[in-house]
Amino acid sequence: VKARPGHLDTTLVPYLRGELAADEQTAAAAHLAECAGCRRALDETRAVLDALRAVPVPEPDWDRWRAELRIRLAAGGPAAGRGDARPSVAAGAPAPGRARRWWAGVLERTAGRRPAWALAAAVAAAVVLMVALPAGRHQSAPPSGRSARGPTPAVEPFDLFEDLDLIAHLDRLVPGPGG
Amino acid sequence: VEPSDEVLCRRTAAGDAAAFERLVERYQRRAWRLAWSVLGDAEDARDVTQEAFVRVYRAAASFAGRARFSTWFYRLLLNLCLEHRRRGRWWRRRVVVAGDVEPDGLEHHAPPLDDPTERLAHEQDMARLTAAAARLSPQQRAALALTLDGLPTVEIAAALGCSPATVRVHVHRAVSALRAEVGAAAPEAPR
Numbered sequence: 550v551k552a553r554p555g556h557l558d559t560t561l562v563p564y565l566r567g568e569l570a571a572d573e574q575t576a577a578a579a580h581l582a583e584c585a586g587c588r589r590a591l592d593e594t595r596a597v598l599d600a601l602r603a604v605p606v607p608e609p610d611w612d613r614w615r616a617e618l619r620i621r622l623a624a625g626g627p628a629a630g631r632g633d634a635r636p637s638v639a640a641g642a643p644a645p646g647r648a649r650r651w652w653a654g655v656l657e658r659t660a661g662r663r664p665a666w667a668l669a670a671a672v673a674a675a676v677v678l679m680v681a682l683p684a685g686r687h688q689s690a691p692p693s694g695r696s697a698r699g700p701t702p703a704v705e706p707f708d709l710f711e712d713l714d715l716i717a718h719l720d721r722l723v724p725g726p727g728g
Numbered sequence: 729v730e731p732s733d734e735v736l737c738r739r740t741a742a743g744d745a746a747a748f749e750r751l752v753e754r755y756q757r758r759a760w761r762l763a764w765s766v767l768g769d770a771e772d773a774r775d776v777t778q779e780a781f782v783r784v785y786r787a788a789a790s791f792a793g794r795a796r797f798s799t800w801f802y803r804l805l806l807n808l809c810l811e812h813r814r815r816g817r818w819w820r821r822r823v824v825v826a827g828d829v830e831p832d833g834l835e836h837h838a839p840p841l842d843d844p845t846e847r848l849a850h851e852q853d854m855a856r857l858t859a860a861a862a863r864l865s866p867q868q869r870a871a872l873a874l875t876l877d878g879l880p881t882v883e884i885a886a887a888l889g890c891s892p893a894t895v896r897v898h899v900h901r902a903v904s905a906l907r908a909e910v911g912a913a914a915p916e917a918p919r
Contacts (some may be wrong), residue, residue: 560896563881597857600853600871601857615756709849
């Protein structure tokens with residue numbers, strides 16, 4: 550990082566961060582000792598950086614965030630709603646392990662965001678389905694993620710759960726052999 | 729000994745889901761802060777950070793290991809942020825004023841202040857600062873956010889795809905604008 554002779558402008562922050570080379574740091578300090586304008590600029594720069602660090606950054610609900618990430622990973626293809634943002638997938642990219650689950654394909658078309666009311670409606674619908682599932686409606690689960698192009702109305706609303714663990718638990722409801 | 733980011737990325741490329749989870753744990757908060765700083769919108773930040781990790785997962789094999797993983801990741805994330813804005817969703821940007829209740833359950837971590845007067849003044853300062861930061865260019869915000877995150881200038885330059893000198897100009901202009909906005913600031917020193 551090269552210091553300009555004279556006033557510290559773009560070198561104010563590098564100076565504060567100790568990023569200047571030793572001789573430049575010394576030269577800057579010498580200039581600051583003589584230049585009231587740069588001293589004031591330095592103080593104000595420091596104050597602004599400190600204030601910015603103190604600005605509260607809103608945090609998401611991380612459980613929900615991770616659950617949504619899992620949904621997007623399981624979705625396999627381009628993430629929902631991002632058709633023009635295809636990744637340059639490298640050859641040899643790993644096959645997503647979770648996508649092997651039977652519900653992956655179910656999630657595929659519906660991994661986008663939902664308004665809050667839809668979540669509430671889905672929870673209500675899912676409660677009904679949880680009661681219904683042990684009765685044996687679950688045998689049509691697709692064998693692989695890619696085969697879920699057709700309608701799967703009985704299962705689809707489950708993706709609206711924010712917590713995928715809950716979805717995972719539904720596996721237990723799948724009737725056993727002969728079920 | 730904890731494996732390095734680069735090792736975790738290579739393991740991710742080899743199909744190790746646990747390694748990927750570890751990378752997510754390490755970077756989710758930093759990614760969020762950066763995306764939020766650049767986009768100024770929680771919903772956009774959510775979208776972009778998740779997409780960034782999806783791309784890491786799918787393209788981990790393309791990480792050559794010449795750069796640090798952090799640089800590679802920040803670059804990927806920043807490209808997504810800028811792309812996101814270009815697609816025209818940035819108008820949804822909201823300026824988050826301290827004390828506002830966000831509709832999506834975000835928690836605002838404000839430093840605790842006991843004196844109500846001091847708190848009010850502090851909140852007003854924060855609001856002005858945040859509003860001023862929202863008017864910076866995305867590149868300026870990105871450079872500033874990464875500076876605040878403690879990333880060296882050369883790494884910020886690599887992440888932004890520009891020279892270190894350009895990073896210094898971005899940061900300088902951003903800080904100057906904020907200094908002027910917060911009122912403390914004064915005219916530039918005479919040349």
